[in-house]
Amino acid sequence: MESSRSPLQGTYKPTTLQQLSYGPNSVKDNLLAALPKEDSRAFIVTGNSLATKTPLVKEVEELLGKERHAVTFSKIKQHAPVKELDEAVEVVLKAQGDHPIDTIISIGGGSPIDSAKAISFRVYEKTGHYLRHIAIPTTLSAAECTFGAGFTQPDGTKQAISQPGTLPTHVFYDPRFGAHTPPDLFISTGIRALDHAIELQYHPTATWMPCQLLALSAIKELFTFLPKYKQDPQNPDTITRLFLAAYASLGFLGSNIKGGLGLSHTLGYALGSPYGIPHGITSCLTLGHVVKLKARSSPATAAKIAEILPFIGTNTRSDDDVKDAEKVGDKILELVRQLGFKTTLTKKNVGRDQLDVIVERATGGLSKKEGISGEEREMVEGVRKLVEGLY
Template sequence: MTESSTNPLAGLWRPTHLQRLHYGPESVKQHLLECLPTESSKAFIITGNSLATKTQLIKQVESQLGSRHVGTFSKIGQHAPIAELDEATEIVKKDSSIDTIISIGGGSPIDSAKAISYRLHEQNGKFLHHIAIPTTLSAAECTMNAGYTDKSGLKTGVAAPELVPSAVIYDSKFALETPPWLLLSTAMRAMDHAMELMYHPTSTEMPCKQLALSAASELFIYLPKYKRDPKNEEYITHLQLASFASLGFVGLNIKGGLGLSHTLGYALGSPYGIPHGITSCLTLGHVVKLKAQSSDADAAQIARMAPFIGLTRTNDNKKDALAVGDAILDLVKLLDLKTTLTEKGVSKDEVHTIVKTATRQESGPIYDHVRALVEGLY
């Protein structure tokens, strides 16, 4: 039996084990220690080089942890390469006192922390207590999936319900250190989550789709405001909460990938060195329009977004869904995030490989539709 259906409207939502969600300026200083599982916990930090060397954030957390801090690994790169993941895992394995892992950064450190926890569980039967402090808006902290890049350059991963972080801290002070282009583009990744959950066959009406509608609304409101004033912490906090709303309520129900925009993102991301926020800027609007034209059921779900992003419903689902796709493309332009695969250095000779990776097909109607979409990205 499916756990979600639109006709009849029925379903079952199964929540994750997330225990705490803190948000607001200085929330790390105020709440990090109370997120630890015990007073004697030992924590290991996973982060990237930029945060460790170009900001004071990591030193601040290390100092706050005091004797509870047992180490920091700051070499996690974009798309979480497996060599760095292996190195970090070996360090954590050597210290049996570590019961907590703290990820600070974007999707790569957060997913790497999950993957390390998964590997330790394979070894000793115990998952690490995970505290996520996101500095981007890609919402990796919301899921039980851990994606990383294998030796061939393709994205792979592991998944388990226990990999969902136990605590998430959204601190606008930390996001202030993120370059505005990166915060804006990862917010479009959150938009990608919200849009694709509307037509995902196993996403639940409550709370998943209802919060996806809210997330898109907040993103359309606050992204232009943040673009004009990137130091405004109120805007940043609104965007952080919208990011959580976009994916934080999938629960344990979602089966399979989110949708075509996401699979295209994986096909374009690590193989060609394109950040996932930028892949969403490239693909999402076009995917939404393709879905609007190819499926009445998908169009009906996408059309529900219209009034939440400032559009007027016409009662023509296809027309309204196409307008949603155009609104996304217009927002990408407004945010100065519009780009092409040509600008990203992807040869047109790669089109077949990209489409095959995304669709797992080498011919047929779906392949042809997606190929036309990808060719339009140059």
């Protein structure tokens, strides 16, 4: 038994994370000690904007020094296109020689971090050795918390890998790195972190301790500090609190969880890379509505969602779990509106002619199958109605 709420029983298997450092100067004070050897060589993976429009990447290069810094690859784009990953792997392999690269440092949001995982895995396939992955996040996507990674095929669809050897062994939450992130990006990825924390509450194999319990604290922190960040996006304490909330939203998932996180995430993958919508924005679109749909899916799910209410400022519960769970969905939609991220698929230039395609992707092809059960048909219709409401 690995699920843990009902009955209250479970098994939590930690990941291979070795160190979490946070707060001002955490990168400067601790990065070199995270390298596997004194003569390690590091390959930096980042995006063009971070490399050219901020001093952050250059600071890391200077901290490493010429002997430890091998190459910086700054071509990573949104949703991690596979073409760039192939190019990066070739750069790593060509740079091996007598003094091989043994470390990969990702600087940025979900795309550079996922790309670093995919690059490490592909290097492993070629050499039999993973690169030590050190992550320096600049957003709240929490990609550094899992050993899963997604990248985009030429047709726009997402492909995933799940390899424990690609998980960052060291994570640095330095507010200086968050302070250079555009506020809209930082906030929207905060809703993505909220998406993780919410969907874990009704995930069938997420453990109560520590996964769901700490995710509840993440929900409270995100509801509290995202509005404060919007008012003052340079406050280092607020940035650090939000980084740690993002970690709590997904960092205690464990290595033994089974299946995807939930419907909001599945919809996010169906809407994200195929239509060029960042995953923070897909969560703004879907999460509140998914919660309201899940509230009506079963009494057990409604009860789990209703338990979130005290963590988002509503201490009084009614005797109706469905009503309380729907209120959680309304609170999420209100937070998204308050933060200025209420939007529609129409505004994101996704035509209504894509409805069937989106539903098919979000239901794993179930919408196209014949002879499905009544429960499956009800689920498909619920997803269809939800997507229609996003226009």
